[in-house]
Amino acid sequence: MTPSILWLARTLPLPLNAGDRIYSAHLAGAVARQGSRVVFLGLANPDDPSGSLDELERRVQWKLVPGAPNPKLLGLASRLPMVGARFCTRSYRDAITRELREADYDAVVLDQYGMSWAIRHVRNIARRPPILIHVSHDFETRVTDQIARNFAGDPVRRFLLRQNARKTAVAETDLASASRLLVTLTDEDRASFAAINPSLGHVVLPPGHAGRRAPPRAIDTTVPRRAIIVGSFSWIAKQINLERLLSAADGIFPQASIELHVVGMVPEPLLSRLRQRFPWVAFKGYVDDLGEELRNARLALVPEEIGGGFKLKILDYIFARVPVAAVASALGGIPARLKDQFLIEDDVAKLLRTVADTIDDVGCLNRMQTGAFDIADGLFDWDLNGQRLLDGLTQALRERSRKGISNALTGLTEPAPSI
Structure with missing residues (x-):
């Protein structure tokens, strides 16, 4: 039986004009094309409301979480990184609660480090604990640290960037510790997460390419310099x-x-x-x-x-x-x-x-x-990525099942406790 997946992202992946949204949209679509039931939750993009669900894979159930993100100022007092504090809204928590109470999911995807807040919520609500999958678009602990160190502007903002880098490191540590399966785009990022949790299952999925392929062209002196x-x-x-x-x-x-x-x-x-x-x-x-x-x-x-x-x-x-x-x-x-x-x-x-x-x-x-x-040509295939993600999830489900059976058998063979 093909696994069912609840996919949690900050926003629905629209418009398709940024790398992280393109990756999430096409990977979720590829998984759905392999026969898996995929329900994708996210707020509307607060920075660019353009784009249409007609651009996305129809086999995915795209569900818009109502409401706007939290104000940016709220993140200053939060233990979460700025992006997490913005999208950890009451409306989003309610939407997750409804989904997990209405259906049992084999897996929950936490798409990007800004969704680390959902770990505890999923664990508290789910009737049957799902496999947690973290889709990492980058090793943000390193990136946010680079940003803080290279920012040369306002000293107050530089301090806030340093604070955000520390919060990001905590968020990625939480995700690496709680997840059973990690998806990264590069092997370098996989290795960075493995340093946090060496036992974390992983699959490295470089992006596919679903865009136009230009016909042969010749660059000559008529092409502008x-x-x-x-x-x-x-x-x-x-x-x-x-x-x-x-x-x-x-x-x-x-x-x-x-x-x-x-x-x-x-x-x-x-x-x-x-x-x-x-x-x-x-x-x-x-x-x-x-x-x-x-x-x-x-x-x-x-x-x-x-x-x-x-x-x-x-x-x-x-x-x-x-x-x-x-x-x-x-x-x-x-x-x-x-x-x-x-x-x-x-x-x-x-x-x-x-x-x-x-x-x-x-x-x-x-x-x-x-x-x-x-x-x-032929190296970057979204459908192959979708199948590889499902293969990794299927293996994680089997391992959990084997451990559950092993623990049950161990319990049967242990002597009864004395009273």
Whole structure:
């Protein structure tokens, strides 16, 4: 019998314009396509209410938790990290209670570290204890510590970031200790959780690719001498990485007459500040035709020195047939033979100088983009990920059953206690 799964995430995974939402939506959908009953709970996205359930897998039961997240100020007094304190709402707790009282689930997924608060709630409510699965998009203990150490702004905010990093470490320790199965995107993140709980079952699932695959293209001198970076820059780590990139590029790209397009939402007041500092950069915001932007670039940049995990946009670049230039620290989960098709340097400044040296070598650029596409094609499969997750869950259920039988038999053979 295929397991039934209650999937708990901060929000429903809409809109599909950020890596974590894309991953959650497609992994849950892939599990449902394998025949499992999947009920997915989440609030509406408070930062971007766009997107439609019609974009998501119909075999998943998507259930919107009513209400808004808690105010951000509430997180200051909470033992939870900021994201956990925001989404641990009374309405969400009530929704979990209703689901667990109405049905028995074989497993409960805790999607992202911000759901650590649900551990105790699930344990207290469930009539039959489910297997807890933690889906980790990154090892956030490391990432939040990097953010706190690299933030150079307001001292009060820096203090709060340090506090949040400590709370995040506690949350991930709780998740690693309580869960029976861990899902990570990279083996590096798996190893970090194993250091907390060596007995934690695991499955490493790099993302699949469900987007468009561009037809063959040839980069020639008619393609603008342009680099591109695509993303959603609402998260502070991405903002730090973006500003570092632009600061480094400011001394290299204008002198080499290389254009740079930043595609995706950059929030205010950061956007105005960056436009004033770097008037030569084209901030495109949301674009209706991302494919057109990618076709008119010679290289795509992956400059993230802060924040680990698998960068889903790398797959978008590869399957759009755009050569990739990346810092080594941003390539977690990428197979070595695929990395061989990239420009890679240890830091952003070196990477940008290599880009400037390579951007006119169209022969090299075409070998990079065709080689990467050919290697990646067939490697990143969502349905295979869904089956592998179910295989890991089935094994965890069997192990629990064997332990239960063993404990029962031990109890039968033990002498009766004296009275």
